[in-house]
Amino acid sequence: MASRCGRPTVAVVSDSVLQRHRLQEALAKFGLAGGFSGDPSRLLVYSPLPDAQLWLITLEDEADHPALFDHLLGNTDAPVLFGVDPAPRPGGTDYFRWERRLQHKLEKHLGSLEELDSEDSLEELASTDPAPADNLELPHWITPGAKDRPAEEVWVLGASLGGPAAVKDFLDHLPAGLPVGFVYAQHIDGNFTEVLTRVLGRHAHYRLRHAEEGMTVNNGDVVLLPVEHEWTFTHQGTLTEKATPWPGPYGPSIDQVLLNVGDHFGPRCHAILFSGMGNDGAIAAPLLRAHGGRIWVQDSASCANSSMPDSVAETGCTSFTGTPAQLARELVKTIEESCLLKRRHQRDSA
Structure with a gap:
């Protein structure tokens, strides 16, 4: 019954x-x-x-x-x-x-237990205007990242049910010019990726790009990983597709994405886990944190389903929790602090 x-x-x-x-x-x-x-x-x-x-x-x-x-x-x-x-x-x-x-x-x-966003919910989200956000100017201390240059730091955005709305809100609250790139791992029906492109492709600041063989993750990119086959990085830092499917029941496997991106970028790889069912990400996130990466999660109250970020938080490896807008502000603050530290180091070394 x-x-x-x-x-x-x-x-x-x-x-x-x-x-x-x-x-x-x-x-x-x-x-x-x-x-x-x-x-x-x-x-x-x-x-x-x-x-x-x-x-x-x-x-x-x-x-x-x-x-x-x-x-x-x-x-x-x-x-x-x-x-x-x-x-x-x-x-x-x-x-x-x-x-x-x-x-x-x-x-x-x-049968399949994980609920995914429906095509109707994605179409509705694609038709909405970006939410007005305050303070979208790039802070003075941050040197804008050149859009044609590979990102020094890469943040993995992992999500499942409710993820498209959360990631859209997160991107809506980011100013242009941040010197970072994003790799987006979203559990979704493979037939709906074009709708997802419309949902997130309207951002002038951050370009949604489908992963392609030989692509680099540049400043301002949001690289969407396909659900069918596993993707990883070459020694030269370019994306490459493997012949095998993602491990686990759902693609992309967020755990495997964290491992693959972390293998190349090391402590320059960080992650934010948004709304979703299950516990994808909870196995690899502590490993990424142990190698110097930051692990943040969306707070339970703002999630459509909080099982996935809650599971990651239960590991004790997270350093910040917030709504998508708060996560965006924390990212800007973190990058600003990093830029200030670099300038002080350069000044002290001179």
């Missing part, structure tokens, strides 16, 4: 209260409705069983509950997943990998 919101209902059976709690948290992150949740002895009193489209079973020792399996199989036609791996402690790489494995198992029975 589907929930009132149209999402599948999943029931959880475990003899561990902690495991039931962690499974329910993961199901909520995937947008699934929670149904029955309890230990085996509680389930045995039900006949018929509570409605559910899928049953998840994780037990410390299956031999301790011999009647459970017959009771389940004799009273439901819904799929039953036995032996779900115990969830590790949240916030670490092992936990996020466990979530990915669970997601893969769930999608085998329930």
